[in-house]
Amino acid sequence: xxxxxxxxxxxxxxEGRSSVSVIDQTELPHRFEMVRLGSLDEVAxxxxxxxxxxxxxIGVTAAFGxxxxxxxxxxxxxxxxxxxxxxxxxxxxxxxxxTMKRMAAELGHKSRSERFEAALALAQRLAEEDVAINxxxxxxxxxxxxxIARDKGKDTLQVAxxxxxxxxxxxxxxxxxxxxxxxxxxxxxxxxxVDETRPRFQGAALTSFELGQHGVPxxxxxxxxxxxxxxxxxVDVVIVGCDRVARNGDTxxxxxxxxxxxxxxxxxxxxxxxxxxxxxxxxxxxxxAIPIEExxxxxxxxxxxxxxxxxxxxxxxxxxxxxxxxPAFDVTPARLVRGFxxxxxxxxxxxxxxxxxxx
Amino acid sequence: xxxxxxxxxxxxxxEGRSSVSVIDQTELPHRFEMVRLGSLDEVAxxxxxxxxxxxxxIGVTAAFGxxxxxxxxxxxxxxxxxxxxxxxxxxxxxxxxxTMKRMAAELGHKSRSERFEAALALAQRLAEEDVAINxxxxxxxxxxxxxIARDKGKDTLQVAxxxxxxxxxxxxxxxxxxxxxxxxxxxxxxxxxVDETRPRFQGAALTSFELGQHGVPxxxxxxxxxxxxxxxxxVDVVIVGCDRVARNGDTxxxxxxxxxxxxxxxxxxxxxxxxxxxxxxxxxxxxxAIPIEExxxxxxxxxxxxxxxxxxxxxxxxxxxxxxxxPAFDVTPARLVRGFxxxxxxxxxxxxxxxxxxx
Numbered sequence: 001x002x003x004x005x006x007x008x009x010x011x012x013x014x015e016g017r018s019s020v021s022v023i024d025q026t027e028l029p030h031r032f033e034m035v036r037l038g039s040l041d042e043v044a045x046x047x048x049x050x051x052x053x054x055x056x057x058i059g060v061t062a063a064f065g066x067x068x069x070x071x072x073x074x075x076x077x078x079x080x081x082x083x084x085x086x087x088x089x090x091x092x093x094x095x096x097x098x099t100m101k102r103m104a105a106e107l108g109h110k111s112r113s114e115r116f117e118a119a120l121a122l123a124q125r126l127a128e129e130d131v132a133i134n135x136x137x138x139x140x141x142x143x144x145x146x147x148i149a150r151d152k153g154k155d156t157l158q159v160a161x162x163x164x165x166x167x168x169x170x171x172x173x174x175x176x177x178x179x180x181x182x183x184x185x186x187x188x189x190x191x192x193x194v195d196e197t198r199p200r201f202q203g204a205a206l207t208s209f210e211l212g213q214h215g216v217p218x219x220x221x222x223x224x225x226x227x228x229x230x231x232x233x234x235v236d237v238v239i240v241g242c243d244r245v246a247r248n249g250d251t252x253x254x255x256x257x258x259x260x261x262x263x264x265x266x267x268x269x270x271x272x273x274x275x276x277x278x279x280x281x282x283x284x285x286x287x288x289a290i291p292i293e294e295x296x297x298x299x300x301x302x303x304x305x306x307x308x309x310x311x312x313x314x315x316x317x318x319x320x321x322x323x324x325x326x327p328a329f330d331v332t333p334a335r336l337v338r339g340f341x342x343x344x345x346x347x348x349x350x351x352x353x354x355x356x357x358x359x
Numbered sequence: 360x361x362x363x364x365x366x367x368x369x370x371x372x373x374e375g376r377s378s379v380s381v382i383d384q385t386e387l388p389h390r391f392e393m394v395r396l397g398s399l400d401e402v403a404x405x406x407x408x409x410x411x412x413x414x415x416x417i418g419v420t421a422a423f424g425x426x427x428x429x430x431x432x433x434x435x436x437x438x439x440x441x442x443x444x445x446x447x448x449x450x451x452x453x454x455x456x457x458t459m460k461r462m463a464a465e466l467g468h469k470s471r472s473e474r475f476e477a478a479l480a481l482a483q484r485l486a487e488e489d490v491a492i493n494x495x496x497x498x499x500x501x502x503x504x505x506x507i508a509r510d511k512g513k514d515t516l517q518v519a520x521x522x523x524x525x526x527x528x529x530x531x532x533x534x535x536x537x538x539x540x541x542x543x544x545x546x547x548x549x550x551x552x553v554d555e556t557r558p559r560f561q562g563a564a565l566t567s568f569e570l571g572q573h574g575v576p577x578x579x580x581x582x583x584x585x586x587x588x589x590x591x592x593x594v595d596v597v598i599v600g601c602d603r604v605a606r607n608g609d610t611x612x613x614x615x616x617x618x619x620x621x622x623x624x625x626x627x628x629x630x631x632x633x634x635x636x637x638x639x640x641x642x643x644x645x646x647x648a649i650p651i652e653e654x655x656x657x658x659x660x661x662x663x664x665x666x667x668x669x670x671x672x673x674x675x676x677x678x679x680x681x682x683x684x685x686p687a688f689d690v691t692p693a694r695l696v697r698g699f700x701x702x703x704x705x706x707x708x709x710x711x712x713x714x715x716x717x718x
Binding site: 030193225227300303 | 555556557563567578582583616617659674678684686689
């Protein structure tokens with residue numbers, strides 16, 4: 001994806017192969033800055049503090065974190081510590097666990113002298129696969145969009161989305177935003193209603209930044225306003241990403257997705273989930289079994305932005321002494337999802353098993 | 360209601376009767392400050408800028424605004440200008456229109472020399488009526504809460520609310536919060552989940568402030584999180600205020616109320632609207648006819664709060680160049696409302712006509 005006209009991915013291996021560089025997403029949209037992560041601990045901290053975020057990107061970044069740990073110490077103990085440390089950073093997104101399992105399986109039997117090279121090669125392969133998966137999701141989603149536009153006889157689709165499931169949350173292309181970029185580039189008119197996504201404003205800060213860089217027309221709405229927008233603004237389709245999908249199709253995604261799905265259902269607007277097969281957790285029967293990360297209350301009680309001089313500042317919005325709940329995700333029941341747009345095509349909840357079968 | 364132990368109403372006539380004092384709600388929760396409004400234009404500006412807000416309080420404040428205009432100039436032209444100016448301040452809340460109509464009816468035939476006194480007396484009567492109405496809503500709502508607690512065998516009720524329908528939005532007691540205060544004072548355990556209520560944070564800033572002053576346990580949640588809270592936190596009842604209710608029970612209230620009602624319905628949680636009969640607009644058949652105020656995009660793109668030194672600051676959270684929609688209200692369909700708690704008792708949507716019939 002292009003930023004100020006230059007092609008970027010969200011992470012890359014630095015020359016010398018002793019660190020990876022990532023875009024510091026806590027500085028967006030105000031500053032576009034790269035950070036070098038040179039150790040397991042730096043990678044883990046970047047995930048916890050959401051310098052990198054988005055289920056697919058967390059998985060790939062963690063893979064490089066394992067490689068960096070093995071560069072310093074290729075022992076079994078070091079590998080085990082790296083896998084455990086990274087898996088503990090964020091509990092809900094399943095890509096992280098999937099990635100750690102795959103690294104354990106591929107690296108455990110390697111000799112110490114092979115481990116760093118093998119881990120690096122696997123991390124790079126996972127990054128390339130992420131790009132390819134998202135490109136395929138973009139194609140399948142574009143077909144969905146085209147069909148809706150054709151059926152309704154519209155030149156421009158009104159699309160709603162939540163949080164950031166764009167290229168910033170992946171290595172490139174994005175998941176939910178991939179079909180939007182694909183459709184926009186192909187000349188289908190697209191306008192996106194972007195939920196601001198409290199408490200961390202990933203919609204207002206990240207999705208709006210991405211869409212703006214790509215020239216996609218869009219409008220930010222407070223999360224509580226999107227139901228009204230769906231009722232009154234002739235929205236054609238809702239598309240969101242996901243952090244973990246259970247076997248039955250129940251979908252954990254950024255907090256605020258479930259009420260958006262309810263509003264879509266109440267207004268007859270089809271609600272799609274962009275689902276890389278790595279984000280399917282076939283071991284869980286339903287969504288109630290998905291662990292929901294609870295983050296610090298301060299993220300709700302205080303807001304960080306930039307003042308008129310561009311100085312970053314944090315202000316308190318809540319009453320003194322007030323407390324807050326801050327669940328980072330919610331679970332949208334499968335019954336509210338029209339379809340899952342995966343790299344293997346658009347699936348109904350009943351057909352998710354196809355994603356765990358050989359292609 | 361008590362603030363720092365002192366009894367306050369949200370507005371009162373100053374000695375000399377040439378101004379009214381109100382609490383500046385744009386400074387809450389960080390500073391508790393009074394502002395004097397000494398003219399029609401000052402009253403109108405206070406309503407537009409939300410120094411005073413809440414449908415009942417807007418109505419009463421506007422009544423005093425008419426009196427202040429007539430104090431300076433009791434002519435027909437002055438009366439007409441006052442009514443038109445105030446009615447134009449905010450389009451959705453119907454209490455304002457109801458009040459202006461009532462003032463027109465009672466003051467139009469009065470002589471110039473009588474008008475100021477008559478307007479002042481009426482404004483004061485409307486203020487007293489508001490207090491009495493809300494006290495009655497508190498009693499009827501308390502009965503609803505008691506019945507729920509009894510049926511479930513619970514000592515403590517989990518209540519969810521949106522925006523601020525407390526004493527800050529009325530002359531005293533509040534509408535949706537009146538039953539909460541009544542129940543708390545009577546010894547029924549109450550814990551309130553308070554939607555923060557973007558974009559202006561009336562929940563996090565005002566409701567949390569009020570409940571804190573009164574000692575009612577509560578927790579702020581981002582608007583997008585309340586559906587998850589309703590699904591997982593055993594919430595017993597949702598109660599909200601309203602800005603205008605149509606004849607069929609469709610309810611305009613602060614943006615974000617409609618998705619909260621959808622979440623309540625999806626989780627079997629009863630959803631009540633506290634409805635002073637003045638907020639019923641029997642002239643409108645259904646909610647689609649209610650005008651929805653659209654406010655400035657800046658309220659969404661920027662956030663105001665206080666920094667660690669207590670200095671008030673405004674920070675931008677959205678991407679540069681981004682635009683936003685900012686509808687101030689949404690319409691909750693009557694089918695999602697379990698009951699309307701009015702000063703005359705709890706009514707079903709089908710029985711709202713009783714509120715426009717003589718008692």
